[in-house]
Amino acid sequence: MKIRVTIIFFLSTFLFTVKAQDHLSIQFDYADNLFNSKQYYDAITEYKRLQFFDSTKIFNYEINYKIGECYKAGSKYDDAVQYFSLAEMNARTDDESYDSKTQIIRTNILRRTTDRALQLCDELEKDQRYSGKSDQINYWRGWALILADNWEAAAKSFAKINSNHELKKLAEQTEKAKVSVTFAKVISYILPGSGAIYSGKFLSGLMSLGWNLLSGYWTVNSFMEDRVFDGVVVAELVWLRFYRGAIQNAEEFAIEKNLEVSNKSLRYLQNEYKGIKP
Amino acid sequence: MILKTKIAYRFLITVLLFIVPLTTHNCQLSANNQNFFSPHNRLQFGNYLYKDKDYLRAADEFKVYLKSVYNDTIVFRLANSYFKIGRYTEAADNFKGLFFGSQLSEEARLLLYESIFFQNDYKSLRENDKGKIYYSSKYANEIERLRFISYFFDNSAPPDENALLKNFPDSVQSQLINFYQQKKYPQHKSPTTAAILSTLIPGAGKIYIGEIGDGITSLIATALTTYLAITNFNADHQFRGWLFSGLAAFFYAGNIYGAAASAQIYNARIQFNFDKEVKLFFEQRNYFLPKVDY
Amino acid sequence: MKRFKVEKALSICIYLFLFSSTYNLNAQTDWVKWEGKETFYELPATHHHDYTVDKSSFGMTLLSVMRDTYYFFISDLDGDNCPFEPSCSAFFLQSVKETSIFKGTLMFADRFTRDLNFFKGMNHYPLLSSNKFFDPAYNYTLYSKKIKFYFGRDIEN
Numbered sequence: 001m002k003i004r005v006t007i008i009f010f011l012s013t014f015l016f017t018v019k020a021q022d023h024l025s026i027q028f029d030y031a032d033n034l035f036n037s038k039q040y041y042d043a044i045t046e047y048k049r050l051q052f053f054d055s056t057k058i059f060n061y062e063i064n065y066k067i068g069e070c071y072k073a074g075s076k077y078d079d080a081v082q083y084f085s086l087a088e089m090n091a092r093t094d095d096e097s098y099d100s101k102t103q104i105i106r107t108n109i110l111r112r113t114t115d116r117a118l119q120l121c122d123e124l125e126k127d128q129r130y131s132g133k134s135d136q137i138n139y140w141r142g143w144a145l146i147l148a149d150n151w152e153a154a155a156k157s158f159a160k161i162n163s164n165h166e167l168k169k170l171a172e173q174t175e176k177a178k179v180s181v182t183f184a185k186v187i188s189y190i191l192p193g194s195g196a197i198y199s200g201k202f203l204s205g206l207m208s209l210g211w212n213l214l215s216g217y218w219t220v221n222s223f224m225e226d227r228v229f230d231g232v233v234v235a236e237l238v239w240l241r242f243y244r245g246a247i248q249n250a251e252e253f254a255i256e257k258n259l260e261v262s263n264k265s266l267r268y269l270q271n272e273y274k275g276i277k278p
Numbered sequence: 279m280i281l282k283t284k285i286a287y288r289f290l291i292t293v294l295l296f297i298v299p300l301t302t303h304n305c306q307l308s309a310n311n312q313n314f315f316s317p318h319n320r321l322q323f324g325n326y327l328y329k330d331k332d333y334l335r336a337a338d339e340f341k342v343y344l345k346s347v348y349n350d351t352i353v354f355r356l357a358n359s360y361f362k363i364g365r366y367t368e369a370a371d372n373f374k375g376l377f378f379g380s381q382l383s384e385e386a387r388l389l390l391y392e393s394i395f396f397q398n399d400y401k402s403l404r405e406n407d408k409g410k411i412y413y414s415s416k417y418a419n420e421i422e423r424l425r426f427i428s429y430f431f432d433n434s435a436p437p438d439e440n441a442l443l444k445n446f447p448d449s450v451q452s453q454l455i456n457f458y459q460q461k462k463y464p465q466h467k468s469p470t471t472a473a474i475l476s477t478l479i480p481g482a483g484k485i486y487i488g489e490i491g492d493g494i495t496s497l498i499a500t501a502l503t504t505y506l507a508i509t510n511f512n513a514d515h516q517f518r519g520w521l522f523s524g525l526a527a528f529f530y531a532g533n534i535y536g537a538a539a540s541a542q543i544y545n546a547r548i549q550f551n552f553d554k555e556v557k558l559f560f561e562q563r564n565y566f567l568p569k570v571d572y
Numbered sequence: 573m574k575r576f577k578v579e580k581a582l583s584i585c586i587y588l589f590l591f592s593s594t595y596n597l598n599a600q601t602d603w604v605k606w607e608g609k610e611t612f613y614e615l616p617a618t619h620h621h622d623y624t625v626d627k628s629s630f631g632m633t634l635l636s637v638m639r640d641t642y643y644f645f646i647s648d649l650d651g652d653n654c655p656f657e658p659s660c661s662a663f664f665l666q667s668v669k670e671t672s673i674f675k676g677t678l679m680f681a682d683r684f685t686r687d688l689n690f691f692k693g694m695n696h697y698p699l700l701s702s703n704k705f706f707d708p709a710y711n712y713t714l715y716s717k718k719i720k721f722y723f724g725r726d727i728e729n
Contacts, residue, residue: 027314038608045335049314052323075609076601110611147613208649245651256618266613334603363603469714491691499685532681539682539712546719547696 024054031066040070060090068103077111094129105140106278114148117141135161142167143278146269149262151175166275174265181254188250192243195250199257208246215239317346324355333359350380351572357389358571366393377412385570387414391421392567400428419445423566429461430556436461446566453559460552469541476537480530483537487544496533503529619702621648622662632669639665656697657704660687666709670718679712 031046044067051063068083081104088100101124108117121141124130130137138160145154151171158168179199188195193209196202215238222231269277313319324339337359340352357372370393376386390412394403406412407425414421423445429436436442439458446454467487476483480500484493507522560566621643626632639661647661654660663683668676686692686707697705710718 023314040608041602041605044602045338048327048332048335049323052326053314053319071601073608074606075611076606079601149615204648207645211649241650241653245649248651249649252618259615259618263614263617266615270613331600332602334605491689491694492686495689496685499688528681529685531678532683532685535675535678536682536685536712539679539714542714542716543711543719546716547721550721 024050024059027053028059028062035066035070038073040074044070057090061087061092061096064090065100065103068100068107072103072107072110075110077107080107081111098124098130098133102136102140105144109140109144109147109278112147114144117144139167139276140278142171146171146266147278151178151262151265166273170265170268174261177261178258179254181251181258184250184254185247188247192246195246196253199250199253201249201253204249204253208242208249211242212239212246215242317343321347321352324352328355328359331362333362337363350376350382353380354382354386354572357386361389361393364396366397369393370397374412382572384414384416385572387412388417388420388567389570391424392565395424395428395565398431400432400434403428404434417568420567427560427565430457430560431553450563457552457556457559464545464548464552466545466548467541469538472537472541473534476534480533483534484540487537487540489540492536492540496529496536499529500526500533626665626669628669631673632665635665635668654687655692655705656683656687656707657700657702658708660684663707663709667712670709670713675713679709682712683707 027046027050031043031050034040034043034046047063047067047070050059054060054063064083064087068080068087071077071080071083084100084103084107088097088104091097091100101120105117105120105124108114108120118141121137121144124137125134138157142154142157142161145151145157146167151174155168155171155175158165158171162168184195184198186195187198191209192212193205193207196205196208198205215234219231219235219239222228222234314323320339320343324336324343327333327336327339337356340356340359343349344352344356353372353375357369357376360366360372361369370390373386373390373393376382380386391403391406391414394406404425407421426437426442426445428434429442436458439455442458443451443454472483472486474483475486476496479497481493481495481497484490484496503522503526507519507526510522511519623640623643625636625640642661647659656663658666660680660683664676664680667679667683670676671679692705697707700706708720711720
């Protein structure tokens with residue numbers, strides 16, 4: 001009997017409280033729908049509306065987090081970081097705090113403020129509350145290094161998660177496919193055009209070598225015929241020009257080749273990689 | 279005992295059957311009061327956004343509010359929101375709506391003139407002020423000052439110096455006199471003079487403009503190639519003689535053209551620097567306009 | 573534990589300071605309605621000569637082909653020597669396109685002379701992020717309305 005009365009009493013109070021909370025949740029759902037349909041600007045408006053009318057501040061964490069996500073989706077990273085920081089301040093649990101911090105790291109990765117992203121990863125790692133999350137932290141550290149074009153360090157970071165990690169293999173392959181810029185320059189000092197050939201630009205390398213040989217011949221020929229002025233002019237305006245050009249091109253082509261290799265991997269990550277991205 | 283319990287139980291159910299709908303009804307009422315999209319709530323939210331300088335969102339809220347309730351302060355805030363984000367045409371249109379029958383009429387007229395000014399439509403500004411169109415008795419001095427300021431920003435002939443200066447405070451008189459003199463008597467260089475000087479002496483035109491390095495380079499290049507042409511012709515090297523003659527003509531003609539072009543660029547740079555300096559001066563003083571907001 | 577509390581308090585103070593100093597920032601971002609934008613991971617490509625042939629007229633096509641030939645056989649091989657942007661060859665084509673072959677040649681002659689000036693850095697050329705002097709052809713057409721300037725020594729966005 002008493003049990004029945006108690007049950008009826010609690011059922012009626014439950015009905016009361018469900019009705020009272022509806023309007024805030026409805027507004028939150030509305031804002032979420034706008035977010036899911038990629039209307040980020042309008043979603044921010046509705047999240048802000050909810051924040052204004054939510055006198056108890058129960059949605060504060062979620063609102064700031066979602067606004068941060070909206071700004072991140074619009075590539076407005078400074079604002080995104082600001083709101084994720086606010087979400088972190090309003091976090092009620094360690095998990096919520098961790099999620100906010102991770103979003104700040106991911107936003108810094110996209111903004112290519114790599115040093116800041118790595119610093120935040122280090123801070124997270126030192127935090128005893130997240131001692132079980134080292135794999136995730138290393139994952140984002142690896143991503144930060146990838147977008148900073150530091151594939152070697154990125155491979156090491158992914159290796160800490162798993163020695164057969166997909167991104168570790170990708171980073172190692174990318175690093176291996178690159179050419180040495182210093183080597184290209186050095187061999188061009190010795191044989192003009194060889195650096196370009198080393199970087200895969202065969203025609204340019206051969207033409208460069210040809211110009212150097214031709215202008216070298218003209219210079220030597222001029223001096224041998226006692227045409228000193230002509231020799232100096234040809235040496236300065238032609239031979240030296242093409243010799244310097246060969247060294248410059250060796251460096252540029254090596255950098256360009258490395259850029260192509262990096263961008264191929266970055267395109268794969270952008271379009272085909274199925275894992276979590278920043 | 280059992281009967282008493284049964285009666286109490288039935289009484290409780292009856293009471294609950296009445297109370298739950300009532301509380302639900304009250305909740306529904308309070309839920310309706312928490313309708314975030316009601317005009318009143320839209321206004322509250324709009325004001326919050328306005329104070330937060332989120333003007334575009336505030337404008338959207340005010341626009342919807344004004345569809346159901348007319349309030350001249352909100353019309354002013356709507357217009358001011360557009361003004362703050364640089365949508366001066368919309369600001370002007372909304373300010374015009376306050377000209378008659380509103381306590382904010384004078385302020386709206388002032389801000390209308392400001393909207394026209396910041397659209398860089400200085401001609402309309404002057405015509406309106408001269409014709410006393412949308413005249414404001416309270417802000418007549420400010421609007422007239424704005425009209426005089428507009429002369430610094432376009433190519434119109436400035437008015438009399440004294441007529442212009444009397445509208446501004448003493449503390450800025452000397453700076454304004456300086457600007458006025460620069461506007462009326464700019465320190466331009468003549469492209470024709472530069473070209474003639476370069477024709478007589480290669481590089482002289484560039485030196486006249488102040489580009490000493492370019493002038494000396496022109497002189498050396500022209501002189502050297504001419505010398506080489508002469509010596510090669512004297513040594514009966516026809517091909518080289520003509521080659522260096524061609525180069526000499528190339529450098530000589532380029533130097534004349536370049537002198538005239540450089541004079542034009544010099545004059546344009548003077549204008550550009552003047553415009554930049556004047557704009558900064560007036561911006562730092564808010565164009566001598568009062569801060570108006572509601 | 574005490575150190576942790578101090579660090580947390582310090583980080584909260586920093587966040588509050590940042591929030592108070594930048595609370596207007598996001599408002600200004602949202603003064604224009606914006607859409608979602610995908611971030612591309614690819615690194616920006618290096619600058620190369622533009623080999624596009626200008627087909628607007630026979631003369632321009634011929635000049636473009638001659639320029640491309642010069643790029644291919646000489647300019648792409650002798651390194652990056654021009655301190656100006658656009659380079660002298662590109663400047664010549666721009667000049668001819670803006671004016672005529674005769675006037676374009678005069679503009680090029682002037683540009684070439686200015687290029688020979690060892691102290692060109694002392695002139696008022698705006699400096700690009702690539703450390704080249706910005707010197708476009710439209711400033712030298714003798715039409716003052718076409719002249720454009722930039723703040724200080726850097727190109728204004």
